Amino acid sequence: RKEVEQDPGPFNVPEGATVAFNCTYSNSASQSFFWYRQDCRKEPKLLMSVYSSGNEDGRFTAQLNRASQYISLLIRDSKLSDSATYLCVVNSGTGGFKTIFGAGTRLFVKA
């Protein structure tokens, strides 16, 4: 079983749609969680951290459920510029910084 698993995608949505991505992780000792965005196999860049209390940044909302070992990302009012691959990231291991990426979920937003 992979340490971090994501919806396979791709997701094809119209502009303005709401889309949700899910991610599960296997290591219950994992300490910190993130969503990254990657465009056209360029380097990934941090989109947002994920906290147990949930956090929101504009149109983006991230949630963490430690009991279920589940992370989600919600994008509201999708824009064409949101088209990218979204990567779920988990820090685990001794000291908490063995950083494992999910395989990514591809999003296509169409006009």
Place this chain on the structure above:
Amino acid sequence: DAGITQSPRYKITETGRQVTLMCHQTWSHSYMFWYRQDLGHGLRLIYYSAAADITDKGEVPDGYVVSRSKTENFPLTLESATRSQTSVYFCASINPGATTEAFFGQGTRLTVV
């Protein structure tokens, strides 16, 4: 320039050759990572390092060697390149005392023929 840089950006090599990919960061981040990215697999962790002279295996370490004699450098060596190692390689660093955000180099596209 400040940041994390990888070299070379592109490399073509022959099967069986030894190849070293370089990664250099100017922030003195303690943690550094090497990933490979293939279509359908996302980023897979090859090796990581918590500090100079401390390295650990990731998900797919076979066929790779790393060293970390200095905090700022984390070279990745393919001892005897195989076609299955054709991939895009990303180096990253983290400062665990701050946000734990991973900062990436621009990647090295390696082709083994």
